[in-house]
Amino acid sequence: MIRFEHVTKRYADGTKAVDDLSFEVAEGELVTLVGPSGCGKTTTMKMVNRLIEPTEGRIFLDGEDISTVDPVQLRRRIGYVIQQVGLFPHKTVLENTATVPHLLGVKRAKARERAAELLDLVGLDPKVHGSRYPEQLSGGQRQRVGVARALAADPPVLLMDEPFGAVDPVVRERLQNEFLKLQSQVRKTVLFVTHDIEEAVRLGDRIAVYGQGRIEQLDAPAAVLGTPATPYVADFVGADRGLKRLSVTPIEESDLEQPPVVRLDDPLPHDLGAPWAVVLDSSGDLHGWISAEKAAQAGEGARKATVREHARRMEAWLPLGAxxxxxxxxxxxxxxxWIAVIDHEGTGRFLGVLTPARLHEALRRSIDADAQAVPRTEVEVESISSR
Ligand SMILES: Nc1ncnc2c1ncn2[C@@H]1O[C@H](COP(=O)(O)OP(=O)(O)OP(=O)(O)O)[C@@H](O)[C@H]1O
Structure with missing residues (x-):
């Protein structure tokens, strides 16, 4: 979808910001560009929408050499989100979002309808926030409007330059998760600039780790963390890459243990057969847990007691795939x-529990999968020659 062919950018003062860059981003793929300040990430991105022209080389969008496309026409196919969103201060959130479709000739009412849909998509209630002005929003909300506006013309490509850089870490993580969910629905081709390796790992289908003007490694997050291509990349991703791997490894159903389970309306059992049991409601959703000790103590006195009276609520739970x-x-x-794991389809169905031992096993599984991924070519050669 986006292809760089031997692209170099030399600024007038002689600075070589990008040096003979060749890489490709597939349709619907999200590639994060990560690296220290001044390594050429923004320059790379701005050459895609022709805010900056390369000195040498060519860039293709959907097979078309962009130097032959009118920049205004080109930018209609490319959404652009930057850190300082640049919303019009005198326009409401809804008007800001509707601006681009309106400029593209969509009738005002239709453009506003589309804007409301987009605000909804990025997690803002158009009825509540649509009539506000940018200064009446939090930083995180403004970034969401920026994303909605970039999506307004439904461009196939999105360029995002540190879009969540100016918000605090908690809001940033929430915006990242929302954006991942959004991307799974809209499947745009995305170039995403960040200097935060955690963000690059969490969001990217692949990560391009930049050295000075060059890509040192372009690979899946687990590969960059597991098998850094150069000492520079190893240094950049950090000595704690085992920890970072935690954020790219999802909880799978096979990681879960099955503890004893009781229902809220069951009579209080005398012996759970384990130190504790998970408590579900009548429809199989997670309610909480009960300790065997508590159950035994309570059971001695009150014959007719049910689980309900002695169950505790469970706050520590996550959906599968977290x-x-x-x-x-x-x-x-x-x-x-331990934590309870529920169905990620939002049904709340209890699936099992994750214990620290199982978490450790899952981390090992992820590291081992990488170790196996490296000599894959050798394995293939072997299987071909043994035919
Ligand atoms: N207009 C310009 N004229 C001269 N040099 C420039 C210009 N714009 C950028 N540079 C230089 O080009 C290099 C790459 O800059 P660029 O903005 O692409 O880096 P970056 O990786 O995005 O950095 P940051 O994370 O700090 O934004 C830097 O050395 C920068 O100083």
């Missing part, structure tokens, strides 16, 4: 020895 990092953080936050 990262091991979230699992670890949730355990720490609730000081929990």
């Amino acid at each position: 990262s091991l990092k979230q699992a670890f953080a949730t355990m720490l936050q609730h000081d929990a020895g």
Whole structure:
């Protein structure tokens, strides 16, 4: 979808910001460009929408050499989100979002309708926020409007230059998660600039790690963390890359343990057969947990007691597919020895529990999968020659 062929950018003062860059981004792929300040990420991005012209080389969009396309026409096919969103201060959020479709000739009413849909898509209620002015929004909300506006003309390509850089870490993580969900629906081809390796790892289908004006490694996040191509990349991703791997490894159903399960309306059992049991409501959704000790003590006195009276609510839970990092953080936050895992389709159905031992096993699995991924070509050669 986007292809760089031997692209170099030399500024007038002689600075070589980008040096003989060749790479390709597939349709619907999200590639993060990550590297230290001044390594040429922004220059790379701005050459795609022709805010900057390359000195040498060519860039293709959908097979077309962009130097032959009128820049205004080109930019209609490319959404652009930057850190300082640049919303019109005197226009409401809805008007800001509707501006581009309106400029493209969409009738005002239709453009506003589309803008409301987009605001909804980025997690802003158009009825509540649509009539506000940018200064009446939080930083995170303004960034969401920026994303909505970039999507307004439904461009196939999105360029995002540190879009979540100016908000605090908690809001940033929420925006990243929302953006991932959004991207799974809209499947744009995205170039995403960041200097934060965690962000690059969390969002990218692939990560391009920049050295000075060049890409040192372009690979899937797990590969960049697991098998850095050069000492520079190893240094950049950091010695704690085992920890970062936690954020790219999802909880899978096979990681879960199946503890004893009781229902809220069951009579209080005398013996759970384990130190604790998970408590579900009548429809199989997670309610909480009950300790065997509590159950035994209470059971001695009250014959007719049910689980309900002695169950405790469970705060430490996550949907299947959440990262091991979230699992670890949730355990720490609730000081929990295990966390419950529920169906990620939002049905709330209880699937099992993740214990620290299982978390460790899952992390090992992820590291081993990488180790196996490296000599894959050798394996293929072997299987071909043994035919
Ligand atoms: N207009 C310009 N004239 C001269 N040099 C420039 C110009 N714009 C950028 N540069 C230089 O080109 C190099 C790459 O800059 P660029 O903005 O692409 O880096 P970056 O990786 O995006 O950095 P940051 O993360 O700090 O934004 C830097 O050395 C920068 O100083």
